[in-house]
Amino acid sequence: MKKRTYLIPIFIAVALAAGILIGSKMRFSDSAQLFFTSNSKKDKLNKLIDYIDHEYVDDVNTDSIVDITVNNILAKLDPHSVYIPNSQTELLAENMKGEFEGVGISIMMLNDTLAVTRILEDTPAEERGILAGDRILMADKDTLYGKGYTRGYVISKLKGNSGEPVTLKVYRKTTDEIIDISLNRAPVPLKSVDAFFMIDDVGYIKVNRFAESTYKEFRTALTLLKHNGAKAIALDLRDNPGGYMEMAEHIADEFLRKGRLIVFTRNKKGEETQVFATDKGDFEDGQVYVLINENSASASEIVAGALQDNDVGTIVGRRSFGKGLVQREMPLPDGSAVRLTIARYYTPTGRSIQRSYKDGMQDYYDDFQKRYESGELQYADSIKVADSLRFTTPKGKVVYGGGGIIPDVFVPLETSVYKDHLNYILGSELVSTYIFEYLDDKRADFSGMSQDDFVKNYTVTDDAFTGFQEYLYDNDFGFDISEYKYEVGKALKASIAHQIYGDNAYYRVLKSDDTMLQKVLELYYTSDSEE
Incomplete structure (x- = not known):
């Protein structure tokens, strides 16, 4: 069996991307003349680049020099004013728009072959009969298998403009045949609501970021959960780095009565913009629990702060990241952009929850390690506050500014009892790759099993467990998993x-014994019995 390279998701780093993703969803419409008029400082920089271009002894890529210069300038401002190279602007815009144009499949690279792990609903792939387990060999005349083909390359061949046709050559292992499937590309959603489902009387909603489509997705989830009898909502914003402020305002509005202040911003001129709840809230009389952790940032903190400061609901978890700055994206002539901090935001009581960055960027980025070493992630009384x-x-509830949202109910970080390499294994693609190969021969076994039946009753077989142990050995992971x-x-x-039923089933299994969710259920049933 060939060795593979695996990437481990590092969740601590998610929060550090908050400054890249947050935005007020404002468009930069100021006059270009105002910002690009001539002055001595700009002329000096332009003249220096010209000298290097025309007079310097060696050939120099001045584009890279400009990029470095821009990054260095922004680094002197704050941790969340960032430069976006033109190579990344399209991808980031796509992510925040909440959709891309393609065929509608989830994929993995398996032994140098593009394998379909899941078909997304209401997409060209589903309509034209592509199946999970298929291997895609070609897209039109472009070969997609073999060494040297990166994930990014094969994805670029599957994406395209809506309505644009593509013919895929597919190997179907179950029937041992190669078939051609023609389809037209179409918009494919990039979900920001990962999952929603009922846990007894509590409706659970997991939001991974605040994109253009987030509020619409959230409303759909909330409506269905209410229809299914949800008396309380557990809004999971853990590891959510933020996004568009407007989406956070809309979601907070669902739980707040008309006229309640949600958030306000203040710019360098001292001008304030206030946002108040409207009369459209759809869950104003229900209980709400907001789950946060050290990676919940910016727009996530706006939601948590708005509810906490209005004495609505309960914030559960650990102190959030602490980002209280608002960025606006501003395009540059070469297609790149900067996201520049243009204001600070404040919770309804007037708190700024932005952490200090006066000791430099490295100190700012090392915050997680400092929290861990201080004991803050394990003990509520280790959280430092400034009176x-x-x-x-x-x-009359006391709340603090200066560094994130402190939860109403603290839930410590689970101290791992596993060895480091088991954490590595469970956090890597080893599990999903093994299961994909396992399902090559077992997929039909699940065809008559409902998602509900699977989640409640299915138990992983000893054969599957033993097979995974052998798989680890085959991939040079000599680690005995029998204790775990x-x-x-x-x-x-x-x-x-995940591969058979999708995101909802995945999270239902994954969160079945989640300590923070268990705390929410405990709080809900305790409060219910006291009424």
């Missing part, structure tokens, strides 16, 4: 759920 940044909500049968079994079951 000068003490605020009071209308009902429950943890590994849950990971294998969650991966089967």
Whole structure:
């Protein structure tokens, strides 16, 4: 069996991307003449680039020099004013728009071959009969298998303009045949609501970012959960780095009565913009629990802060990231852009939750490690607060500014009892790749099993567990997993759920014993019994 290269998701880093993603969804419409008029500082930089271009002894890529210069300038401002090279602007715009144009499949590279792990609903791939387990060999005349083909390359051959045709040459292992499937590309959603489902009387909604489509997705989830009898909502914003401020305002509005202040911003001139709740809230009388952790940032903190400061709901988890700056994206002539901090935002009581960055960027980025070493992630009384940044909500609850949202109910970071290499294995693509190959021969076994039946009753077989152990050995991971049968079994079951049934089933399995969700249920049923 060939060795593979695996990438491990590092969730700590997600929060650090908050400055890249947050935006007020404002468009830069100011006069170009105002910003690009001649002055001595700009002329000096332009003249220097010209000298290097025309007079310097060696050939120099001055584009790279300009990029470095821009990055260095922005680094002197704050951690969240960033430069976006033109090579990344399209991808970031796509991510925040909430859709791309393609065929509608989830993929992995398996032994140098593009393998389909899942078909997305209501997409050309589903309509034209592509199946999970298929291997895509060619897109029109472009070969997509073999060494040297990166994931980015093959994706670029599948994406295209809506309505644009493409013929895929597909190997179907179940029937051992190669077939041609022609389809037209179309918009494919990039979901920002990962999952929503009922846990007893509590509706669970997991939001991964705040993109243009997030509020629409959230409303759909909320409506269906209410229809299914949800008396409370658990809004999971853990590891959510933020996004468009407007989406956060809309979601907070669902839980706040008309006229309640949601958030306000203040720019360099001292001008304030206030946002108030409207009369459209659809869950104003229900209980709401917002789950946050150290990677919940910016727009996530706007939602949590708006509810906490209005004495609505309960914030559960650990202190959030602490980003209280608002960026606006501004295009540059070569297709690149800058996202520049243009204001600070404040929660309804007047808190700025932005962490200090006076000691430099490295110190700012090392915050997670400092929190871990101080014991803050394990013990609520280790959270440092400044009494000068003490605020009071209308009902008298004390809240603090200066560094994130401190939850109403603290839930410690689970101290891992596993060895480091088991964490590595469960956090890598080893599990999903093994399950894909396992399902090559077992996929039909699940054809008559409902998602609900699978989640509640399915148990990973001893053969599957043993097979995964052998798979690890074959890939040079000489680690005995026999002591961790429950943890590994849950990971294998969650991966089967994801590849057979989709995101909802995946999260239902993964969150079945989640400590923060268990705390929410405890709080809900305790409050219910006290009424």
